[in-house]
Amino acid sequence: MRNFLDTQLPATAGGAAPDISKFLATIRKRFSLSEHEGDMIAAQLQDVFELKAGDYLVHEGEKIGYSSLILEGFAARFKETAAGERQIMEVQIPGDFVDLHSYPLEVLDHSIAALTPCKVARLPHRALTQLIEDHPRFARILWFSTMVDASMHREWLLNIGTRNGMARIAHLMCEIYSRSEVVGLTDGGSFRFPLSQTQIGECLGYTQMHVNRMLKKLRQTGLIAGTGQVVEILDWDGLAQLSEFDPAYLYLTGRES
Amino acid sequence: MRNFLDTQLPATAGGAAPDISKFLATIRKRFSLSEHEGDMIAAQLQDVFELKAGDYLVHEGEKIGYSSLILEGFAARFKETAAGERQIMEVQIPGDFVDLHSYPLEVLDHSIAALTPCKVARLPHRALTQLIEDHPRFARILWFSTMVDASMHREWLLNIGTRNGMARIAHLMCEIYSRSEVVGLTDGGSFRFPLSQTQIGECLGYTQMHVNRMLKKLRQTGLIAGTGQVVEILDWDGLAQLSEFDPAYLYLTGRES
DNA sequence: CGAGGGGTTGACGTTGTTCAATGAGCGTGG
DNA sequence: CCACGCTCATTGAACAACGTCAACCCCTCG
DSSP, X not given: OOOHHHHOOXXXXXXXXXXXXXXXXXXXXXXXXXXXXXXXXXXXXOOEEEEOTTOEEEOTTOBOSEEEEEEESOEEEEEEOTTSXXXXXXXEOTTOBTTTTHHHHOBOSSEEEESSOEEEEEEEHHHHHHHHHHOTHHHHHHHHHHHHHXXXXXXXXXXXXXXXXXXXHHHHHHHHHHHXXXXXXXXXXXXXXXXXXXXXXXXXXXXXXXXXXXXXXHHHTTSXXXXXXXXXXXXXXXXXXXXXXXXXXXXXXXXXX | OXXXXXXXXXXXXXXXXXXXXXXXXXXHTTSOOOHHHHHHHHHHOOOXXXXXXXXXEEOTTOBOSEXXXXXXXXXXXXXXXXXXXXXXXXXXXXXXXXXXXXXXXXBOSSEEXXXXXXXXXXXXXXXXXXXXXXXXXXXXXXXXXXXXXXXXXXXXXXXXXXOOTHHHHHHHHHHHXXXXXXTTOEETTEEEOOOOHHHHHXXXXXXXXXXXXXXXXXXXXXXXXXXXXXXXXXXXXXXXXHTTOOGGXXXXXXXXX
């Protein structure tokens, strides 16, 4: 995999603020946010970068001074074992503020790489500090946002630790569908699911061959359809029941603070 | 399991501030903290509660207005499946600020219960808000602290997702040992590890019987000794190498902000 | 002294892995 | 244009890891 810093050039010459409506949609599922407040965040975004599939956004152990917002494409957070086996901890979709945790942590405990071609915008940490100083309310929103990642980690632990076979895969599909819905990336029961079987396995602790067999079973059971980049959920209730999917852990219901 | 609120009574009549030196030791591994600052936190702590093994600190879905600091004893965060299977996401030891994530999240996505008899002190969220307003530096320290939990979740995902057999158990032992060391709860290579084999299994996605067999193998290999509440690590390097344990994810090295 | 929790062990069944072979699709260079 | 190499998906058979069922032990506590 190529290094992000080595290969990428800014895709915009600056000037026009990037479209962060997907990001704001996620925030607004949880907090009220005025148009002005949204513009203030957008104004802080630096250049937009284009990444190829496989490019790293950040490397484990790196100390970085900015966080990235995914505008388009899918990415993943992961760690690797000495043997080169990879465990994906979270799939990142458009609208995700993908390495916000690097703001408090500074040094990263894991890597992030693009799963598909991506478009990302950077937000320097000093701009975040400034935003928070000017509007202390943002601190709470950002902290909350990082805690939702932790909540998702816990649900994944439950998934890998207690569920098996089709249920484990079904749960991943339910999650990505639910999150995609928030940012307007679903079409009826269909949604983009551009992970290879190998990558699905890296999410779930399975080999690619086993993922293949379980996907086949899920299709034969009539719960899902589609083999490629797009998955169609034929029976949402069945899929959710099989995997005991309860979206509460995504914290997508409105609240105020 | 009994409900914490139903059964517990304050163990202190208030007045004397509880001993939070273990908590402060953990903070000071990462941030410099003056004696005065430590006292300010201690002053905000409310009554100290005693819990029996099995008592809940908080229930999944609950909305609570305080966070708890563990003074003595072991606790665990976990979720349950419909079938009653339990997945432990983190083992909490003395000095841990155990449900600080409830401060930004408000509603909890998981439960926390005592694994052994525990002594905990409560800190109301409004006191936290006050502390942060008076000393904005605390916001960063607390945010950081919750992000370390997320980092630990990720390492557990790697552990359950990619390691197997003895390595999985060895990794858990290395983590608890390393964290115990910070709060002065180790004695040479020995440390308190009061989890039953069932509970170890709930951490790692194994059955109690399989944990039993793997522990036996770890003992036969000469890496650890002791069967009961106290484990002795006979060969730290061997244990760390077997489980590819790298403590970086615990963020216990000094830094400043 | 009886119940209940924790630990130990064996035989056997299931889930998931490994090894291996095959084919489809796609971009690249000759 | 086709040949080639690459990634990804598919499938089968043998095998290992782990779970299930069951019996038994020890200890503690009421």
